[in-house]
Amino acid sequence: MKSYETVLAEQDGGVLLLTMNRPEVLNAFDHRMPFELVDAFTSAGNDPSVRCVVLTGAGRGFNAGADLEGVRARYDDPRGPRIGELVRERYIPLVLALRRLEKPVIAALNGVAAGAGSSLALACDLRIASERASFVQAFVRIGLIPDTGGTLFLPLLVGLGRASELAFSGERVGAQRALEIGLVERVVPADELMPAALAWAHELAALPTTAIGLTKRAFNAAHLARLEEQLELEADLMEQAGRTADHREGVNAFLEKRPPVYIGRG
Numbered sequence: 728m729k730s731y732e733t734v735l736a737e738q739d740g741g742v743l744l745l746t747m748n749r750p751e752v753l754n755a756f757d758h759r760m761p762f763e764l765v766d767a768f769t770s771a772g773n774d775p776s777v778r779c780v781v782l783t784g785a786g787r788g789f790n791a792g793a794d795l796e797g798v799r800a801r802y803d804d805p806r807g808p809r810i811g812e813l814v815r816e817r818y819i820p821l822v823l824a825l826r827r828l829e830k831p832v833i834a835a836l837n838g839v840a841a842g843a844g845s846s847l848a849l850a851c852d853l854r855i856a857s858e859r860a861s862f863v864q865a866f867v868r869i870g871l872i873p874d875t876g877g878t879l880f881l882p883l884l885v886g887l888g889r890a891s892e893l894a895f896s897g898e899r900v901g902a903q904r905a906l907e908i909g910l911v912e913r914v915v916p917a918d919e920l921m922p923a924a925l926a927w928a929h930e931l932a933a934l935p936t937t938a939i940g941l942t943k944r945a946f947n948a949a950h951l952a953r954l955e956e957q958l959e960l961e962a963d964l965m966e967q968a969g970r971t972a973d974h975r976e977g978v979n980a981f982l983e984k985r986p987p988v989y990i991g992r993g
């Protein structure tokens with residue numbers, strides 16, 4: 728089993744458990760985590776002994792999206808990569824690796840999934856949530872647009888009206904509401920999350936893996952045929968949003984733990 732710096736990988740029979748492991752920042756993405764997840768998904772695809780993958784987070788969060796300390800640090804480096812470039816480098820390959828993995832991937836939502844972390848959960852095939860889990864389309868709160876496929880997966884799961892409501896407001900959606908509107912398939916008490924997620928994964932791993940993989944390919948063709956094009960559009964729009972004063976204000980306000988004041992233009 729490969730080892731990574733920000734992701735724990737453990738295999739039990741046909742089930743690979745991947746745990747994002749930066750709990751002090753609710754498993755926010757740093758410069759390593761997207762690449763390590765891509766490697767883990769790609770390796771799982773090439774390994775016939777893996778027949779189902781479970782993705783979860785260490786500590787009290789699932790994943791809080793981009794690490795905002797890292798985002799702010801880039802403002803001080805004029806030669807550093809721009810936001811659209813980072814989306815292309817980090818998040819587009821992650822979504823593509825997940826959707827191209829022709830094995831079921833279950834997100835086991837132990838806590839909050841925000842920003843790109845929420846999109847990552849929505850890109851998985853199935854979601855089981857602890858009663859303590861929640862979703863936040865946090866992008867708008869830092870003046871950005873949903874990325875990591877969020878502009879496709881969110882409306883696909885909840886419909887365009889609800890997707891607009893959530894993405895425009897950035898409001899937090901608890902587990903029960905997430906179940907009602909189709910953001911997750913199952914909700915269980917917090918202490919039952921991992922046993923329930925792993926039991927579900929073992930059930931799936933015992934089924935005909937090739938048939939499930941081909942079904943996923945057909946779902947991709949039917950519903951995500953424009954995925955690559957949409958991911959490129961997201962990167963372009965992120966670049967545009969990332970140049971606004973409201974983006975910097977949102978990031979600074981979060982890190983300074985104060986309410987943001989947006990100017991609404993630019």
Ligand code: T3D
Nearest residue numbers: 751752753755791792793794795796798841842843865866
């Ligand atoms: O450059 C690029 O990579 C571009 C790509 C962008 C894609 C995106 O994902 S944009 C969205 C980025 N994510 C966010 O804006 C979410 C920020 N976090 C939050 O809004 C809140 O933390 C949550 C709603 C997720 C959870 O709230 P709560 O009250 O349960 O927890 P908390 O107290 O806010 O967070 C706990 C700690 O984690 C805290 O640190 P502390 O005070 O204990 O030292 C907090 O600062 C830290 N943390 C949470 N999220 C992030 C983070 N640190 C860095 N980056 C984060 N995203």
